[in-house]
Amino acid sequence: MADYKLEAAKAAFKFIKTGQTIGLGAGTTVLHLANMIGQDVDLARSVVLVSSSFKTNSYLQEQGLNVKSASAVKHLDIYFDGCDQFDQQLNALKSGGGIHTTEKILASMAAEFILIGDDTKFVPRLNTTYPLVIEILPQALQIVLAKLRSAAYPDAEIKLRMGDQKDGTVISDNGNLLADIRFDHTPQWQQLNIDVKMIPGIVEHSLFYGMATKAIIAGENGIRFITPEQ
Template sequence: MADYKKEAAKAALGFIRQGHTIGLGAGSTVVHLADLIKQNRDLAETVTFVSSSFKTNNYLVENKLKVQSALLINKLDCYFDGCDQFDSQLNALKSGGGIHTAEKILAAMAKDFVLMGDEGKFVPKLNAAYPLVIEILPLALQMILNRLATEFPGAEVKFRMSNQKDGALISENGNFLADIHFAELPDLQDLNIRVKMIPGIVEHSLFYKMATKAIIAGENGVRIIEAPVR
């Protein structure tokens, strides 16, 4: 059986040039892309990597690729990442890793934000199969819970709990993470604004009108989708 994630990574390689500074997210497709760059000496020797993922960053260092801190840069040539789901407008939900704040920062730095994945990630319109993840400042916890209950009646909020210690799962920024489960996903533009306007929510996992391209690999080959004019 073909490895569609690897096929997507091969297509992503075509967007990278010598001397580029690129951002990488997390996941197996990203690892495939890092491996492909490592195998290309001209790219491996000249490309600088920045990652939103602790795990990916360690992988790059272990493979002796050139890594830079996001603190020291203000732009990227490309940012590559996977997602849980994306639609025909290239809106995406990135709910799995809980590192969406760092991912959005790198995506915003990039000239091109390229989503990668197999065809199972693509849907005509985003739906409620995945939760919206929010990063919460601890000080604002109770206020945010009250606001969410008022803003989105019927939605269920679940805190992410650690499975290796007692208590809540804490983000790299020292904040709480929670999943908002909707019976039906609200209008994306409205959802994006309303959640961001609640004080104390650092970021959420809806990437609304951020991606510029998507690479989809499946039984019928590889497709590259360009974002509509915005």
């Protein structure tokens, strides 16, 4: 059986040039891409790598690659990352890892933000299969929950993420709380992008609206390069 994530990584690798500063997110496809960079002597020596993921960052360091903290750079040539789901306009939900705040910071630094992965991630329009994840300042928890439930999205189900191997909530890399919001019907994503971010105490949410410039996906029909419809 073909490894579509590997095929997508191979296609993405062709976009990287020597001397660039490259951002990498999380996931299997990204790790394939990191391997390819490490195996290319010229690239490995010349590129600077920045990652939003603790796991990816650790892997890059183990490979002896030139890794910098996000706080040490202000521009990326390309940021590559996967997602849970994206649509024809390249609006994406990145709900799994809970590191969307750092991912958005890197995506906003990049001249190009390219989604990579297998073609099961593509849908004509985003739907409610995956939750919207919000990162919340701990001191704002109750007011954030109250505003979401009473005003913005009263029919939504909101649950704090709880640890499987510890007693208590999951804490983000930034020391904040994470909550999943599940909608009973598909929201207006453009308006949601604004409404949720405007609630004081919410640091970020996992909808990447209008941020990606290209998607590279692989499947039974080969490699597809998708750009937002005009």
